[in-house]
Amino acid sequence: MTVKKPKLVEIKTKPTSANVEEFINNLSDEQKRKDCFLLLEILKNATGEDPVLWSNSIIGFGNKRFTSSATGRQVDWLLIGFSPRKANLSLYVSMNIIDHTDALSRLGKHKTGVGCLYINTLNDINIAVLKEIIVESLKQK
Secondary structure (H helix, E strand, O other), X not given: OOOXXXXXXXXXXXXXXXXXXXXXXOOOOHHHHHHHHHHHHHHHHHHOOOEEEEOOOEEEEEEEEEEOOOOOOEEEEEXXXXXXXXXXXXXXXXXXXXXXXXXXXHHEOOEEOOOEEEEOOHHHEOHHHHHHHHHHHHHHO
């Protein structure tokens, strides 16, 4: 029996050498800048990693090679991170966001995607619960 070797897929979203703080300082929304600097501090403390700007809009910490259970394809991706989108802050915290159902019920105003949390502003949520989710997400990875 032949074992299929996982294929590493190259994706468009890649780490860059751009300055993360400069990127945040260039955001036009003052509240979003404040939220980003707070998230930067929280994630830096949680991971012990320096932030890296991926492509032109995602601030990531660490990296990991993920393998799709469906296709066997592999992709290099950030361990945890966030992106200041126009509508909200997108936090890339977990491949299985539903693993955090209890914490999410205590978080405050948010929406979820497959591995994302969407938050309008950090004022809408309980920061202590967000830190809980971050710590648990890092344990899973």
